[in-house]
Amino acid sequence: MKSKNMxxxxxxxxxxxxxFIAFFPIYMAVLNSFKTxxxxxxxxxxxxxxxxxxxxxxxxxxxxxxxNIWNTVIVTLVGQTGIVICASLAGWRLSRTSGKLxxxxxxxxxxxxxxxxxxxxxxxxxxxxxxxxxxxLIGLGLIxxxxxxxxxxxxxxxxxxxxxxxxxxxxxxxxxxxFQIFFKIVFPLLKPITATILILNxxxxxxxxxxxxxxxxxxxNQTLILAINRFFGEFTTxxxxxxxxxxxxxxxxxxxxxxFQKNIVAGIAEGAIK
Amino acid sequence: MSYSEKKRSLKNLxxxxxxxxxxxxxxxVFLFIxxxxxxxxxxxxxxxxxxxxxxxxxxxxIEIFTRDRHFTNALRLTMRFTIFIFVLQNIIxxxxxxxxxxxxxxxxxxRTIFFLPNMFSLIISSLMFRxxxxxxxxxxxxxxxxxxxxxxxxxxxxxxxxxxxxxxxxNGAGYMMIIYMAALQSVPASIxxxxxxxxxxxxxxxxxxTLPMIMHAITICSFLTLIRGFQIFDVVFRLTGGGPGRATxxxxxxxxxxxxxxxxxxxxxxxxxxxxxxxxxxxxxIQTGVMKKMEIES
Amino acid sequence: MKKIFCILLIAMGMLVFAACSNDGSGQGxxxxxxxxxxxxxxxxxxxPRFREQYEHIFDLFIEKVAAEGIDLTxxxxxxxxxxxxxxxxxxxxxxxxxxxxxxxxxxxPTYFRAGWLADLSGQSFxxxxxxxxxxxxxxxxxxxxLPLESVxxxxxxxxxxxxxxxxxxxxxxxxxxxxIAVLEANDIxxxxxxxxxxxxxxxxxxxxxxxxxxxxxxNFIEDMNAGVGSFAQLEAMFxxxxxxxxxxxxxxxxxxxxQAAADFANGGAAMHIQGPWMxxxxxxxxxxxxxxxxPLPVTDDIAATMINVSYSTALGVxxxxxxxxxxxxxxxxxxxPAHTNDFFQSFGFDAVSYLHNFDSHPWQTxxxxxxxxxxxxxxxxIPGPVKVxxxxxISSYVAGxxxxxxxxxxxxxxxxxxxxxx
Numbered sequence: 001m002k003s004k005n006m007x008x009x010x011x012x013x014x015x016x017x018x019x020f021i022a023f024f025p026i027y028m029a030v031l032n033s034f035k036t037x038x039x040x041x042x043x044x045x046x047x048x049x050x051x052x053x054x055x056x057x058x059x060x061x062x063x064x065x066x067x068n069i070w071n072t073v074i075v076t077l078v079g080q081t082g083i084v085i086c087a088s089l090a091g092w093r094l095s096r097t098s099g100k101l102x103x104x105x106x107x108x109x110x111x112x113x114x115x116x117x118x119x120x121x122x123x124x125x126x127x128x129x130x131x132x133x134x135x136x137l138i139g140l141g142l143i144x145x146x147x148x149x150x151x152x153x154x155x156x157x158x159x160x161x162x163x164x165x166x167x168x169x170x171x172x173x174x175x176x177x178x179f180q181i182f183f184k185i186v187f188p189l190l191k192p193i194t195a196t197i198l199i200l201n202x203x204x205x206x207x208x209x210x211x212x213x214x215x216x217x218x219x220x221n222q223t224l225i226l227a228i229n230r231f232f233g234e235f236t237t238x239x240x241x242x243x244x245x246x247x248x249x250x251x252x253x254x255x256x257x258x259x260f261q262k263n264i265v266a267g268i269a270e271g272a273i274k
Numbered sequence: 275m276s277y278s279e280k281k282r283s284l285k286n287l288x289x290x291x292x293x294x295x296x297x298x299x300x301x302x303v304f305l306f307i308x309x310x311x312x313x314x315x316x317x318x319x320x321x322x323x324x325x326x327x328x329x330x331x332x333x334x335x336i337e338i339f340t341r342d343r344h345f346t347n348a349l350r351l352t353m354r355f356t357i358f359i360f361v362l363q364n365i366i367x368x369x370x371x372x373x374x375x376x377x378x379x380x381x382x383x384x385r386t387i388f389f390l391p392n393m394f395s396l397i398i399s400s401l402m403f404r405x406x407x408x409x410x411x412x413x414x415x416x417x418x419x420x421x422x423x424x425x426x427x428x429x430x431x432x433x434x435x436x437x438x439x440x441x442x443x444x445n446g447a448g449y450m451m452i453i454y455m456a457a458l459q460s461v462p463a464s465i466x467x468x469x470x471x472x473x474x475x476x477x478x479x480x481x482x483x484t485l486p487m488i489m490h491a492i493t494i495c496s497f498l499t500l501i502r503g504f505q506i507f508d509v510v511f512r513l514t515g516g517g518p519g520r521a522t523x524x525x526x527x528x529x530x531x532x533x534x535x536x537x538x539x540x541x542x543x544x545x546x547x548x549x550x551x552x553x554x555x556x557x558x559x560i561q562t563g564v565m566k567k568m569e570i571e572s
Numbered sequence: 573m574k575k576i577f578c579i580l581l582i583a584m585g586m587l588v589f590a591a592c593s594n595d596g597s598g599q600g601x602x603x604x605x606x607x608x609x610x611x612x613x614x615x616x617x618x619x620p621r622f623r624e625q626y627e628h629i630f631d632l633f634i635e636k637v638a639a640e641g642i643d644l645t646x647x648x649x650x651x652x653x654x655x656x657x658x659x660x661x662x663x664x665x666x667x668x669x670x671x672x673x674x675x676x677x678x679x680x681p682t683y684f685r686a687g688w689l690a691d692l693s694g695q696s697f698x699x700x701x702x703x704x705x706x707x708x709x710x711x712x713x714x715x716x717x718l719p720l721e722s723v724x725x726x727x728x729x730x731x732x733x734x735x736x737x738x739x740x741x742x743x744x745x746x747x748x749x750x751x752i753a754v755l756e757a758n759d760i761x762x763x764x765x766x767x768x769x770x771x772x773x774x775x776x777x778x779x780x781x782x783x784x785x786x787x788x789x790x791n792f793i794e795d796m797n798a799g800v801g802s803f804a805q806l807e808a809m810f811x812x813x814x815x816x817x818x819x820x821x822x823x824x825x826x827x828x829x830x831q832a833a834a835d836f837a838n839g840g841a842a843m844h845i846q847g848p849w850m851x852x853x854x855x856x857x858x859x860x861x862x863x864x865x866x867p868l869p870v871t872d873d874i875a876a877t878m879i880n881v882s883y884s885t886a887l888g889v890x891x892x893x894x895x896x897x898x899x900x901x902x903x904x905x906x907x908x909p910a911h912t913n914d915f916f917q918s919f920g921f922d923a924v925s926y927l928h929n930f931d932s933h934p935w936q937t938x939x940x941x942x943x944x945x946x947x948x949x950x951x952x953x954i955p956g957p958v959k960v961x962x963x964x965x966i967s968s969y970v971a972g973x974x975x976x977x978x979x980x981x982x983x984x985x986x987x988x989x990x991x992x993x994x
Binding site: 023203 | 293305377384397403453504
């Protein structure tokens, strides 16, 4: 029994250390964002003598943070809508159809998951500008649709196999059209996997950096991540202000995390295993 | 084939095409065209500062491997980084998952803490750590016994490699931990209990029972860490900018520099991109090969 | 569920429609209300530190044209780093701003030949320009922009330290070594370093390299452009780089240009290889700072210790702009006789035009004197890609990952590639 206790204490000890490492940078960022620059210079580690909100006030004025959030929401919304529509339609039908063509199309999508973004970024920028999609939030959302559909389609395709065919068949016998069957019967049944896809894609699109950096140049079109990157460039020497920007930029995601933690965790596990 | 069967299969074909059309359209525009034109341009000397371009055959590829020290250095560095992140991330994530799984009441608390860093975007994580490396560690190093922290975290080429690795681990380990935890939970408690009764110690139980049972999670996490490790961009971009000099310039950053920072040689940049593609493809093929082999064994 | 799906579908359609119609209407030009013309100009200027000054000038201009019935809005984009890369990407993707800044000598000719810059030959500002300023923005007989920044520069001194220690400003590299010895004997760091921003180290090319090009290697540029030269001709410039590096401030790679300016202003070091464009940043931290621009000694030849005269930032009008005329007027406004003295003084830029009659800054006295004596040279015409490569290579060099020979080799290769694509 003694050794079991020892192991237990050891486990707790390691957990505490790792917990400290995981939390320390966040704690430091939050702490120093409430200091004046002068106070940060005297000590980074100590609690501030006087908590100031001035950095946050300045940052909100300077960074136009609500506009950036709105921009990111637009991109995410367009991308998500596109991905869910394209992938669910195709995923269901491909899963239900046998034959060479069907499996060829499926493999086409599957193999595109091998293409790393960095390999196509140069030409993708070119395509986007030819189509007048560069520097447009909706354009960026459409690009996310193009890049994200394959993975979602794969998840839908796998999930549809677990959904019984009988309901569709009987609806067909009742004379329902194919689209009607899909919208009325199939899509509602796909709800769990749709939720997973939405969550995984939200995290991806919301936190993505390189693609928006290449696509969006107008200051009014910045996503949140682009805005904070830029903000850092403008105020490199004013750390408390930069940190307040980092904290505010992260708040939406942390709220999302608190609300949907269970779904996020389940979604990651599910998305990975398939 | 009877007439009605033919009709039905025709109808099926129609609906198949109809339902896959939107996905295929997006696929064509944003994946097919970019990748095929990237392959095409990689054999040209296409440049944005000139109106026309010509075919140069394999010249771009030859130049990359014979003369472009920056790219080959970046390739070597990225591979080294990938190996490190692959080993460390998996060990840490699995370790965390095992540790967290020993808890009963505080399980969800620790899971929340360890997964939290993954919610921060890599850019934000990097900026936070920039602050830690340049400001916090300076002060930490003045504390007793912590002199080790007095390093040029971003300025020394050797140390900067580890600085990048630390940020990547900090951000990414929680994600892999989630996958491992899900796998561990699917291991039936009865099997480990039985082994315990048989007198197998903790380490034996881990290597003989638990690990084989979560092999699929291990392969998935290996795959993810390899692929993501090789594609690393954001952390390096914001933490060191590839510096000092090009000491921490990874492949993705090298391509980015060639294409967007000195946009002189798009054709050449595309050739680099295709090599990048080939490496990712290779990793994937090896991975699927290994996975298949293990599935057969188990 | 079907409802939700339909709503999503409709939303998607609407958004796509909005995207297309947005593109159709082009950038800015919205239907005019009444007689008033509504125009939006997109301006891309990579100088965030001057945001307030630019916004002030634009506000005045907006007021001016408002009286003529034009409702002008100006969307000002100020990228913090990589401004030229952002510009080039936007150009390559047919997404040109109406007005942008560029380095007159480094990028001017390239941009003009690529067809990006509108010819401003007919504009009134040209008549008032100094001849050197006019030359700096003239390419093949065309005026490609309005020169904003002209700098007579070398490196920066904390002159109070020199006076306190009774130190003369060094004229040769040997004298510099003595100065360093005295400074270190008095526990003063000789050089403020700022490797955190690679371009600061890159300044050694126009400074040390430029001095050598104008003394021991007069044919360097022609040789390089003919494909027969080598940076080995300029190897002597590494001496001063090594010297500064060996006697520099701590944690140089974690110090960026802004941080270095602040540290320098607070007396962190006696010298800083940096241009007077940081004067504002330094004086805002310490208004009493006694700043002096001095010529950088490169060799033991006093003739090589000179001031660099450069025309850097210029404002150009995009040849793709739909509102070229108005954009050109806005550019012209910077040399508007009624305002231009205020404008240039607010930036802290030197005079470029006969219209300018303000005193030059106190820290420029020595530099101006030397320019009058002829101890100065025009900024050498080194291609942009080579400059960019130099920044990175010199960074690697001081980090110890590249040797002199490797730096020379990589610079030669970059120049050769540049020639291939010119």
